[in-house]
Amino acid sequence: MHLKTWLCNSLLLSAFSPFSSAFAQRQPQSLWYQQPAAAWTDALPLGNGRLGAMVFGGINEEHLQLNEETLWSGRPRNYARPGAVQYLQPIRQLLADGKQAEAETMAEKYFMGTKDPDDSSYKIQKDTWFAAVRNQTEPAAANFNDNNWTTMQLPTPEGWERAGLMGMDGALWFRTSFTVPSKWLGKNLVLDLGRIRDMDFTYVNGKLVGADEGISKKRKYTVPASAFIEGKNTLAIQVINFFDKGGLIGLKGTTRPLIVYPEGNEADSVALNSWKYSIQNDNPPTLPRYEAEYLPFGDVYFRFAQGNNSSNYKRSLDIDSALSKISYTVDGTTYTREYFISAPHQCLVMRLSASKPGALSLQALLNTPHKKYVLKKVDDHTLALSLEVSNGVLKAVGYLYAVATGGKLTVSDTAINLQQASAATFYLVAATSFKNYKDVSGDPVAGCKLALARVKNIPYSTLKAAHVKEYRQLYNTFSFTVPTGKNAALPTDQRIKQFSMQNDASLVSLFLMYSRYLLISSSRPGTQPANLQGIWNDLMTPPWGSKYTTNINLQMNYWPAEVLNLSTCTQPLFQLMKEAAEAGSQTAKEHYGAPGWVLHHNTDLWRGTAPINAANHGIWVTGAAWLCLHSWEHFLFTQDTAFLRQQYPVMKSAAEFFEKFLVKDPKTGWLISTPSNSPEQGGLVAGPTMDHQIIRELFKNCIAAAAVLKTDAAFAETLKDIIPQIAPNKIGKHNQLQEWMEDVDDVRNQHRHISHLWGVYPGTDITWQDSAMMKAARQSLLYRGDGGTGWSLAWKVNVWARFKDGDHALTMIKNLFTPAISELGYERGGVYNNLFDAHPPFQIDGNFGGSSGIAEMLIQSHTGVIELLPALPTELPDGEVKGIRARGGFEVDITWKQGKLQQVKVLSTTGNSCRLKYGTQEIQFATKKNGSYTFNGSLKK
Numbered sequence: 001m002h003l004k005t006w007l008c009n010s011l012l013l014s015a016f017s018p019f020s021s022a023f024a025q026r027q028p029q030s031l032w033y034q035q036p037a038a039a040w041t042d043a044l045p046l047g048n049g050r051l052g053a054m055v056f057g058g059i060n061e062e063h064l065q066l067n068e069e070t071l072w073s074g075r076p077r078n079y080a081r082p083g084a085v086q087y088l089q090p091i092r093q094l095l096a097d098g099k100q101a102e103a104e105t106m107a108e109k110y111f112m113g114t115k116d117p118d119d120s121s122y123k124i125q126k127d128t129w130f131a132a133v134r135n136q137t138e139p140a141a142a143n144f145n146d147n148n149w150t151t152m153q154l155p156t157p158e159g160w161e162r163a164g165l166m167g168m169d170g171a172l173w174f175r176t177s178f179t180v181p182s183k184w185l186g187k188n189l190v191l192d193l194g195r196i197r198d199m200d201f202t203y204v205n206g207k208l209v210g211a212d213e214g215i216s217k218k219r220k221y222t223v224p225a226s227a228f229i230e231g232k233n234t235l236a237i238q239v240i241n242f243f244d245k246g247g248l249i250g251l252k253g254t255t256r257p258l259i260v261y262p263e264g265n266e267a268d269s270v271a272l273n274s275w276k277y278s279i280q281n282d283n284p285p286t287l288p289r290y291e292a293e294y295l296p297f298g299d300v301y302f303r304f305a306q307g308n309n310s311s312n313y314k315r316s317l318d319i320d321s322a323l324s325k326i327s328y329t330v331d332g333t334t335y336t337r338e339y340f341i342s343a344p345h346q347c348l349v350m351r352l353s354a355s356k357p358g359a360l361s362l363q364a365l366l367n368t369p370h371k372k373y374v375l376k377k378v379d380d381h382t383l384a385l386s387l388e389v390s391n392g393v394l395k396a397v398g399y400l401y402a403v404a405t406g407g408k409l410t411v412s413d414t415a416i417n418l419q420q421a422s423a424a425t426f427y428l429v430a431a432t433s434f435k436n437y438k439d440v441s442g443d444p445v446a447g448c449k450l451a452l453a454r455v456k457n458i459p460y461s462t463l464k465a466a467h468v469k470e471y472r473q474l475y476n477t478f479s480f481t482v483p484t485g486k487n488a489a490l491p492t493d494q495r496i497k498q499f500s501m502q503n504d505a506s507l508v509s510l511f512l513m514y515s516r517y518l519l520i521s522s523s524r525p526g527t528q529p530a531n532l533q534g535i536w537n538d539l540m541t542p543p544w545g546s547k548y549t550t551n552i553n554l555q556m557n558y559w560p561a562e563v564l565n566l567s568t569c570t571q572p573l574f575q576l577m578k579e580a581a582e583a584g585s586q587t588a589k590e591h592y593g594a595p596g597w598v599l600h601h602n603t604d605l606w607r608g609t610a611p612i613n614a615a616n617h618g619i620w621v622t623g624a625a626w627l628c629l630h631s632w633e634h635f636l637f638t639q640d641t642a643f644l645r646q647q648y649p650v651m652k653s654a655a656e657f658f659e660k661f662l663v664k665d666p667k668t669g670w671l672i673s674t675p676s677n678s679p680e681q682g683g684l685v686a687g688p689t690m691d692h693q694i695i696r697e698l699f700k701n702c703i704a705a706a707a708v709l710k711t712d713a714a715f716a717e718t719l720k721d722i723i724p725q726i727a728p729n730k731i732g733k734h735n736q737l738q739e740w741m742e743d744v745d746d747v748r749n750q751h752r753h754i755s756h757l758w759g760v761y762p763g764t765d766i767t768w769q770d771s772a773m774m775k776a777a778r779q780s781l782l783y784r785g786d787g788g789t790g791w792s793l794a795w796k797v798n799v800w801a802r803f804k805d806g807d808h809a810l811t812m813i814k815n816l817f818t819p820a821i822s823e824l825g826y827e828r829g830g831v832y833n834n835l836f837d838a839h840p841p842f843q844i845d846g847n848f849g850g851s852s853g854i855a856e857m858l859i860q861s862h863t864g865v866i867e868l869l870p871a872l873p874t875e876l877p878d879g880e881v882k883g884i885r886a887r888g889g890f891e892v893d894i895t896w897k898q899g900k901l902q903q904v905k906v907l908s909t910t911g912n913s914c915r916l917k918y919g920t921q922e923i924q925f926a927t928k929k930n931g932s933y934t935f936n937g938s939l940k941k
Contacts, residue, residue: 029513031492031835032316033057040065041820041832041842042493044317044324045536048343049524049572051430052535053300055339057315057326062302062337064350065538066398069528070434072605073392074292079113079583079608080590087111088592091675095686096666103675104615104684111591112618113600113610115288125285126242133240133281139173140203142234146175149276154258155194157826158841159245166369167540168246170282174237176275178260180228188263189228191235193219194250199240205233218251222263235260235272238280243287244541255825286391290612291604294531294546296538297430298368298385298398302352305361306330319517322471323464333359342467343524345455346429349463353423358406364416364426366400369540377411382452386445397444398430399452425460427452437579437607474520478565478883480509480854482876493833499817501810501875508813508854508876514835515560515851518844519569523557528605529572530557534844543841548576550623551601551679552753556791556845558630559762559798559852562637563859565883565891570634574647576607577627581650584609584624588657592621596657597650599623601679615684620677621661622691624654625698629762632701639889639910641708648705652712655702655719658695662726665741670727678739680753687741692727693759693766699723729759729766729773736783737766737776750785752792754799757781761798764862768804778803786815789829790837790846797853806857806871816850858894861886868894868901868918888912901937908933 036057037043043054043065052067087110094103138144154174156163165172180189191202191210196219202210205228210221239247248258261269313328326337334355341348354360366375366385373387378399385398400416402409407421418424431447433440455463487495487504495507522534532546532553539546548554554573561570584597587609592598599609601620611618631647634640662671665687673695674686682688699719706712732743739745739756759765760777768774781799788796793816800809818830820838827840837846857871858881866886877899884892889910895902901918908914908927915924916939923939935941 028488029320029510030316030318031510031514032314033491033493033833034313034315036313036315037834039833040538041836041838042834044315044834045518045521045534045836046317046322046324046339046341046348047521047535048341048346049520049522049527049535050346051341051348052522053339053341053348054536054538055315055317055324055326057324057337059310059313059328059330060304060306060308062304062326064300064339064348066297066299066348066428066430067535067537068297068396068398068430068432069535070432070605071295071297071389071394071396072292072434073295073389074116074289074604074606075393076438076440076606077114077116078586079291079606079610080587081110081112081114081610082590084111084591085589085593088675091684092663092686095675095684100683100685107611107615107619107675107684111611112615113290113587113608113612115290117286117288119288122285122288129281129284130240133171133238134201136280137203137238139175139278139280140206140208140236140238142205144175144236146276146278149175149278152275152277153273154248154275155250156247157249157252157255159197159249160247161245161539161541163247165246165279166538167371168279168282169241169243169541170284171238171240171280172246172277173280174239174248174275174277175234176272177232177234178270178272180230180233182230184228184262185230186225188225189223190261190263190266191219191221191223192259192261192266192269193221193237193248194256194258195219195252196237196239196248197241197244197246201238201240203236203238204228206236215249242284243289253826253828289391290610291545291547291602291608292392292606293540293542294533294537294605295389295540295542296369297396298366298370298387300348300350300400300426300428301365301367303363303365304335306333306335306359319514320472320475321468322475322517322521323468332356335360338464340464340467341521342455342463342470344466344470345458345463346451347455348428349455349460349467350426350428351423351460352426354421357422358420360407360421360424361419362417362424364400364402364418365414366398375414377413380411381409381456383411383416384448393440394432394434395444396430396432397448398428399448401427401429401452401456403456427455429455434605437583437605471520474566474568475516478516478881480512480879480881482506482509482879492835496817496819496831496833496835499814501814505876507817509879511817511835511847512564512851512854515847516564516566518847519557519561519566522844523569523572525568525571527572529554529576530844530848532843532845536844543839543843545602545604548603549601550599550603550627551620551755552795553791553843553845555626555630555762556794556849556852558848560848560855562633563852563855563885565885567634567638567885570630573627573630574634576603577624577631577647577650579607580609580624580627581653583607585653592657592661594657594660596653596655596660597624598654598657598661599627601677617677617680617683619675619684620679621673622676622694625658625694628654628698629694629701632705633887635705635708636887637885637889639912644705645709648702648709648711651698651702651705652715655698655715658698659718659722662695662722665727668727668741671722671725672727672741678755680755681749681751682740685740687727688755689729689737689739690755690758693729693756693763696723696726696765697759697763731773731776734779734783735776736780737773739780745780745783747783749783750787752788754781754784754792754795757799761795761802761856767863769863774803786811787829788815789839790816790831791839791843791849793829794837794846794849794853797850798856801853801856801871802860804871806873807875809853809857809871810873810875813850813854816846855884859884859886859892861888861890864888865915865917865922866890866892866906868892868904868916869896872896872899874899888914890914903934903936904939905932905934907931
């Protein structure tokens with residue numbers, strides 16, 4: 001349906017809706033704050049699917065952190081391990097014999113994917129490098145001169161990367177001193193240093209007193225009294241990390257300082273906060289990786305000449321127009337900034353202005369955390385940043401172009417300087433050498449030149465208008481409105497801290513609309529899919545590589561796309577699937593001797609599909625099958641048979657793999673999935689429930705797709721024969737849905753990953769048509785509890801909605817809205833000040849999963865019936881949703897009041913027959929393509 005038609009229909013419904021007067025005024029569609037961002041998770045995200053930026057909004061110094069979606073480590077290569085298949089049957093036999101540990105040992109050695117670089121060459125280089133840095137111990141001496149060293153406050157819970165050492169791997173020395181009073185003399189002292197990443201060698205007054213390795217080990221060294229003297233004592237620590245975060249990170253979940261105290265008397269302690277450090281060697285050999293990491297591009301800084309004595313400060317993100325704005329007043333002059341990233345013109349646009357002529361003076365700089373980079377002047381308006389990835393093959397270039405109204409503009413090889421202007425517009429374009437997952441021959445310089453040529457002569461107002469128009473074509477297809485409470489007018493960070501449904505129910509609708517904004521901003525046709533952090537990452541070693549984790553996280557990113565009327569944004573996911581199917585066919589052959597394709601629990605820009613990390617969780621075979629659910633769901637929502645015809649071969653290929661892979665369990669006779677895993681626990685097992693649910697769903701959907709396309713009748717019959725042979729869901733001794741073949745579930749287990757409930761959501765393997773199994777699944781979730789990390793809470797929202805328990809689903813939403821930073825300063829699951837989901841750290845899947853769960857409260861259509869308000873919470877008695885989608889090709893507007901349906905309007909986009917259900921009432925009616933049908937709360941016309 002065209003946007004114009006949708007808007008007209010929405011206006012008509014509004015005019016005649018009995019509840020529309022309650023929402024006469026459009027609710028604020030913005031996040032806003034009264035201070036600049038103090039942390040990256042306070043900053044506000046912009047994106048066009050390819051370029052991303054985080055806006056901090058500083059007064060004296062503005063900072064925009066930048067991403068380009070194809071800047072990754074690694075290179076094109078084959079991830080599968082040749083010959084791994086010869087170990088498949090021995091691993092299966094060990095599992096069948098109950099020898100899990102032996103199976104994991106064999107799989108670890110012979111069945112995992114390949115690394116880059118090779119392990120054997122790395123060991124030699126690592127040993128040589130390590131010996132060299134360990135031979136340099138001069139900084140351990142008590143009398144060593146560290147006057148020129150830099151100061152750092154410890155601990156650094158997020159690693160030294162957040163303390164100014166971005167991208168730092170290697171060896172560092174830390175030094176501090178403390179006073180030993182006379183009352184401590186003759187006593188052993190305890191050095192409590194918390195956790196250290198990854199290796200430490202700790203010295204007191206030049207003597208080695210402790211050494212250990214591993215992030216999970218708390219460093220608590222008891223040092224003999226003889227090592228100390230009365231008065232000043234020197235503590236020196238050599239910290240070595242080869243990859244990922246480094247440093248003294250303290251105790252998890254606290255901000256307690258590092259301390260020293262007499263043995264047995266921790267209350268009489270001295271804090272060790274202020275340290276000096278020096279980089280000893282920042283060039284360790286490249287650690288072999290199973291997969292690549294998504295990397296930051298760089299930063300734009302504006303340094304202003306005006307004073308810092310500001311007033312009337314406001315920083316905002318308008319999600320209905322995808323514009324970030326900052327305004328404040330200094331000495332009677334109002335300064336404003338406006339930023340957006342244009343999809344039509346593929347650039348970041350930054351407009352800065354002052355209310356008084358000549359009051360705008362600034363310096364603009366480009367920076368990057370990459371070691372290999374060059375800054376240079378291109379022309380009198382343009383500064384260029386070129387960089388190369390250290391542990392990969394990609395190159396990237398960014399151009400910063402400036403024009404000014406009044407004043408003097410000059411460009412050097414390091415900065416753009418502007419003096420006494422009234423306004424200025426900056427354009428940032430960026431490109432990499434990535435062309436596709438097999439080809440890195442792109443020319444980023446040519447890409448930047450072309451992109452800049454397309455925008456630099458277009459007026460700012462024209463660029464802005466084109467950006468807003470294009471963005472709203474996606475954003476305005478849907479709306480969700482509930483009555484505002486008294487806290488709705490507060491700044492967003494205060495709304496989060498003070499959240500309650502009574503005072504601010506509209507934060508729920510803002511959260512949902514924000515997730516739509518984030519999906520539009522991170523996933524557009526022709527781009528890469530939204531990764532673990534969407535498109536936004538500032539770390540050289542991001543959490544979990546900021547990759548595509550396919551045992552829930554990538555899929556969760558796209559849970560809301562269809563139902564919240566953003567089907568267009570799914571195209572990158574389907575392109576990834578096609579590419580991963582190509583790569584995954586090699587993995588299927590080498591590891592399983594099977595046709596088709598397989599994808600384990602992670603993939604990256606280069607479409608790695610092999611098992612990674614460790615055998616106890618990395619050998620999980622149903623990533624491809626789960627992704628195929630999205631292909632079928634896209635068809636169900638859109639009824640697009642041309643799409644289904646293109647995507648069906650990917651689905652069929654995934655099914656062909658499992659036709660070969662499934663084997664008969666010698667104990668039960670059922671066909672089972674082995675070896676595999678029940679994410680994220682239990683180790684390497686045979687027959688996890690989740691696998692069987694996913695495989696059944698894949699087979700059923702392939703059968704249905706073949707029928708729609710009138711093809712592959714024989715293959716469909718084969719799948720029909722296999723389905724009843726697959727191990728079924730089983731109810732265990734605790735009235736729970738079993739997670740494994742054996743009835744071994746621990747009712748005290750409150751693990752965050754509820755893998756065996758996949759069949760409830762997002763799958764349809766378990767529905768209320770089998771009430772006994774549904775109740776068992778519900779019992780399992782009750783045992784798991786209401787806690788969890790951000791994405792886990794989001795998943796539970798969806799499952800409780802499928803249980804039709806809206807109040808419990810809302811409890812999960814409330815838990816999801818917990819401030820991620822506690823009063824004590826440590827991180828927990830919830831949301832950050834910018835409404836980013838906290839695992840912690842930031843993962844965007846909780847934003848998307850939470851919003852899909854809210855949609856499941858309002859509409860469900862997975863059983864062939866469109867159920868209206870199936871899980872409406874008591875605390876959300878009034879509301880209106882427009883443009884929500886249902887399977888079968890329907891678009892629905894729903895209005896409810898005092899917990900009761902008032903009106904529903906159904907638009908049929910394809911002319912299918914429609915079944916509507918509300919409570920115990922159900923109707924079925926024929927429709928015409930583009931026909932519109934309106935009913936009251938009793939489902940009467």
